[in-house]
Amino acid sequence: MDAIKNQILDNEGASEIDVISMTIPSRPEYVGVIRLTVSAIANRIGFNIEDIEDIKVAVAEACTNAIQHSYNDESNFYVAFEIGIDSLGVVVRDDGKGIKVEDVKEPQLGELKEGGLGIFIIKSLMDEVSFSCEIEKGTEIKMVKFLHENY
Amino acid sequence: MDAIKNQILDNEGASEIDVISMTIPSRPEYVGVIRLTVSAIANRIGFNIEDIEDIKVAVAEACTNAIQHSYNDESNFYVAFEIGIDSLGVVVRDDGKGIKVEDVKEPQLGELKEGGLGIFIIKSLMDEVSFSCEIEKGTEIKMVKFLHENY
Amino acid sequence: MSLVINKNFDEEKNVWDVALKGEVDIYTANKLKETLIDMVSEKPQDILIDASSLEYIDSTGLGVLIGALKRLKQHDKDIYIRETKINVRKIFNITGLDKIFKLEG
Amino acid sequence: MSLVINKNFDEEKNVWDVALKGEVDIYTANKLKETLIDMVSEKPQDILIDASSLEYIDSTGLGVLIGALKRLKQHDKDIYIRETKINVRKIFNITGLDKIFKLEG
Numbered sequence: 001m002d003a004i005k006n007q008i009l010d011n012e013g014a015s016e017i018d019v020i021s022m023t024i025p026s027r028p029e030y031v032g033v034i035r036l037t038v039s040a041i042a043n044r045i046g047f048n049i050e051d052i053e054d055i056k057v058a059v060a061e062a063c064t065n066a067i068q069h070s071y072n073d074e075s076n077f078y079v080a081f082e083i084g085i086d087s088l089g090v091v092v093r094d095d096g097k098g099i100k101v102e103d104v105k106e107p108q109l110g111e112l113k114e115g116g117l118g119i120f121i122i123k124s125l126m127d128e129v130s131f132s133c134e135i136e137k138g139t140e141i142k143m144v145k146f147l148h149e150n151y
Numbered sequence: 152m153d154a155i156k157n158q159i160l161d162n163e164g165a166s167e168i169d170v171i172s173m174t175i176p177s178r179p180e181y182v183g184v185i186r187l188t189v190s191a192i193a194n195r196i197g198f199n200i201e202d203i204e205d206i207k208v209a210v211a212e213a214c215t216n217a218i219q220h221s222y223n224d225e226s227n228f229y230v231a232f233e234i235g236i237d238s239l240g241v242v243v244r245d246d247g248k249g250i251k252v253e254d255v256k257e258p259q260l261g262e263l264k265e266g267g268l269g270i271f272i273i274k275s276l277m278d279e280v281s282f283s284c285e286i287e288k289g290t291e292i293k294m295v296k297f298l299h300e301n302y
Numbered sequence: 303m304s305l306v307i308n309k310n311f312d313e314e315k316n317v318w319d320v321a322l323k324g325e326v327d328i329y330t331a332n333k334l335k336e337t338l339i340d341m342v343s344e345k346p347q348d349i350l351i352d353a354s355s356l357e358y359i360d361s362t363g364l365g366v367l368i369g370a371l372k373r374l375k376q377h378d379k380d381i382y383i384r385e386t387k388i389n390v391r392k393i394f395n396i397t398g399l400d401k402i403f404k405l406e407g
Numbered sequence: 408m409s410l411v412i413n414k415n416f417d418e419e420k421n422v423w424d425v426a427l428k429g430e431v432d433i434y435t436a437n438k439l440k441e442t443l444i445d446m447v448s449e450k451p452q453d454i455l456i457d458a459s460s461l462e463y464i465d466s467t468g469l470g471v472l473i474g475a476l477k478r479l480k481q482h483d484k485d486i487y488i489r490e491t492k493i494n495v496r497k498i499f500n501i502t503g504l505d506k507i508f509k510l511e512g
């Protein structure tokens with residue numbers, strides 16, 4: 001019974017969410033490529049210009065972190081775009097040392113600190129943000145933006 | 152000995168060619184996304200606007216064929232961008248029935264035939280084009296454009 | 303990444319005016335196909351395409367135009383394409399379709 | 408996907424004029440960092456940034472600006488940022504940096 005139910009759920013999922021996935025060398029010059037790709041995808045879903053900007057920045061922040069914390073120069077990082085009818089989920093994964101929970105704290109806004117803003121910006125711009133990681137196995141961040149009807 | 156040699160070759164390759172790879176649902180709405188992605192990559196390599204246009208069209212033609220000839224609606228197709236210092240290679244692969252050699256013939260230019268122009272356009276716009284396929288296992292087309300110094 | 307089609311029948315000159323804005327590719331070609339077929343069925347007259355805002359066309363789009371031209375030729379009518387951008391023009395040139403369609407300006 | 412930096416020291420007003428064109432991200436931030444550090448070393452004076460052609464900035468770029476401001480503060484000088492685009496302004500606002508930098512126009 002449960003197996004059948006799961007299968008039905010899977011089938012439903014398959015028809016509603018399209019996934020585009022990418023593997024990218026962990027190098028700064030490719031963040032701009034991802035920004036354009038995610039803009040095109042968000043545009044296709046129907047997000048307005050302001051939302052597309054938000055998504056672009058948030059995804060770039062996650063890619064920047066993935067590149068900075070990748071295992072080494074020959075590493076790749078991975079991005080998956082989960083394209084729904086009225087939502088875009090973006091998963092960014094690296095093979096670095098993993099993020100520690102205590103790293104993800106609110107920055108002291110207004111303080112003159114050069115770092116610690118990236119994850120805060122992602123959380124500010126996206127509707128849902130979650131992390132999963134295994135120490136020494138890398139970090140995975142998932143962020144979601146919903147298409148709102150009220151515009 | 153051979154193993155060592157191969158390893159050296161692999162290492163050399165790794166530092167000269169970056170590969171970005173993508174998996175995309177075989178649906179028409181995503182060709183535009185690939186066009187923007189490949190434009191961004193070609194721009195990063197340093198191609199001029201005319202070359203970027205050529206690459207965009209050629210890659211879109213290959214993706215269009217991959218989508219039209221994919222195994223079914225739930226299929227994905229695959230694109231790999233091989234980024235060199237002065238070249239861009241693009242591989243497009245599908246899981247369809249495979250292309251037949253006799254399909255790839257010169258169109259009668261000037262005839263009023265609605266099909267058969269895609270591969271001809273790819274060959275016209277790119278510097279190198281090659282196919283590989285196994286019947287019932289899909290088609291892989293690889294195209295390369297070189298960055299020429301004379302502009 | 304989309305296509306806007308504006309059509310209007312010019313009663314005075316007895317021709318169809320069509321402005322294409324955006325991109326004709328595998329995603330948008332069907333919309334163009336249906337529009338052109340409807341036009342030819344309604345009034346089989348010359349079609350003047352304003353391509354000044356057509357940013358992109360590939361073989362899918364060319365196929366649609368060839369299909370429409372075939373239908374028009376049965377009525378001894380033609381398709382005129384005006385003000386193609388340089389990249390669009392190039393696609394017509396390399397496929398030899400610059401000799402089949404009436405390209406102007 | 409690139410950044411062009413134009414700088415000029417205004418001898419009359421005793422300030423640095425810097426125009427940023429393009430994008431400040433992980434790829435281009437270093438170039439901006441080096442330029443700003445050089446400027447502050449050469450002449451530790453107020454910096455006026457013309458951001459009217461700055462299309463994009465993210466936390467990497469903000470980090471560079473904060474670093475430069477810290478150096479300038481030691482000389483009691485400031486960074487003024489003019490005519491930010493709406494998307495760039497938003498990044499300053501949500502991070503509270505609109506209260507740290509002098510944003511104008």
Ligand SMILES: Nc1ncnc2c1ncn2[C@@H]1O[C@H](COP(=O)(O)OP(=O)(O)O)[C@@H](O)[C@H]1O
Nearest residue numbers: 065066069098099103115116117118119120139
């Ligand atoms: N992908 C990652 N892998 C490991 N650690 C990470 C990753 N992303 C972020 N971190 C940790 O979280 C901290 C906060 O990240 P962030 O808010 O992006 O600021 P910044 O990277 O500018 O310091 C980082 O300093 C780093 O220690």
Ligand SMILES: Nc1ncnc2c1ncn2[C@@H]1O[C@H](COP(=O)(O)OP(=O)(O)O)[C@@H](O)[C@H]1O
Nearest residue numbers: 216217220249250254266267268269270271290
């Ligand atoms: N990915 C593919 N898989 C199987 N057959 C293909 C593929 N791409 C092209 N073909 C075959 O080659 C022919 C010529 O392709 P093309 O030049 O793109 O023109 P068109 O697709 O417009 O007919 C097609 O009609 C088809 O039979």
